[in-house]
Structure formats: C-alpha cells, structure tokens
Amino acid sequence: MSSNPVVTRQSRGEQLRRARAAAQLLRAAFPAVEQLRIELSFKDASSNAPAAQAYVLYPPAPAFFTYRCPYSDCDGEFELESAVRRAMSPRYHTEVGSLACGGFRPGERGSKRPCDLRLDYTITAVPDGAS
Numbered sequence: 001m002s003s004n005p006v007v008t009r010q011s012r013g014e015q016l017r018r019a020r021a022a023a024q025l026l027r028a029a030f031p032a033v034e035q036l037r038i039e040l041s042f043k044d045a046s047s048n049a050p051a052a053q054a055y056v057l058y059p060p061a062p063a064f065f066t067y068r069c070p071y072s073d074c075d076g077e078f079e080l081e082s083a084v085r086r087a088m089s090p091r092y093h094t095e096v097g098s099l100a101c102g103g104f105r106p107g108e109r110g111s112k113r114p115c116d117l118r119l120d121y122t123i124t125a126v127p128d129g130a131s
C-alpha cells in the first residue's frame with residue numbers, strides 16, 4: 001500500500017471540506033443558538049505549540065466541528081462535536097476541556113510517531129436573545 005502522507009492529507013482535507021459542505025446549518029442543528037464561540041489553544045511538550053485559534057459561528061454557519069491538527073505534517077484531527085453538545089446541555093454555558101491529537105507525524109527514516117499535541121478548548125454557547 002502506498003502511503004504518501006501529502007496525498008493522504010490532501011484527500012482527508014477534501015473529505016473534511018465535503019463533510020462541512022454537507023453539514024446541517026447551525027440554525028437547523030441547534031435552533032436556539034445565537035452564537036457559538038470556539039477557542040482553541042495548543043500545548044506541545046517538546047516544541048513550540050502552534051498559535052491559538054478562535055472561531056465565532058452564527059446560525060447560517062455549518063454545524064461542523066472537526067478541526068485539523070494545526071501541524072501540517074500530521075494526519076490527526078480534533079472532534080469537538082460532543083463538546084459543543086455539552087456546551088448546550090442542560091443549558092447554554094461555557095464548556096472547557098482538553099483533547100490529545102491521535103494523529104501521527106513523520107519521524108526518523110520514514111517511521112511515524114504519535115503527535116500527542118494537546119488541545120485546550122473553550123466553547124461558549126450563547127442562546128438566542130441573550131446578547
């Protein structure tokens with residue numbers, strides 16, 4: 001089996017783009033949400049961590065919460081859908097947690113090593129009419 005990491009990553013990116021395009025809109029998935037703030041920060045034990053990211057989603061945005069690992073040579077991704085659901089249950093609040101990247105990055109001599117980049121997320125769900 002050929003495993004060209006560049007091709008693999010590109011096709012995975014294409015899959016994610018399609019999934020995002022096919023996702024329900026936020027207003028359909030979560031009718032009572034006015035705004036969803038997603039803040040991501042990263043910690044890497046062995047090198048400088050990638051820059052933090054922040055997104056604000058409004059009702060017309062796709063309800064799609066899979067984010068690629070920010071390392072361009074990593075095939076991992078972070079799945080935040082369950083955290084988003086927790087931020088809305090039982091009532092809208094700020095949900096804080098962390099995840100570790102389960103992807104792999106190229107290592108010495110063609111080997112692969114686990115990425116293990118840590119993601120700390122803060123997800124704030126703002127209900128309709130609250131702001």
Ligand SMILES: [Zn+2]
Nearest residue numbers: 069074101115
């Ligand atoms: Zn990674």
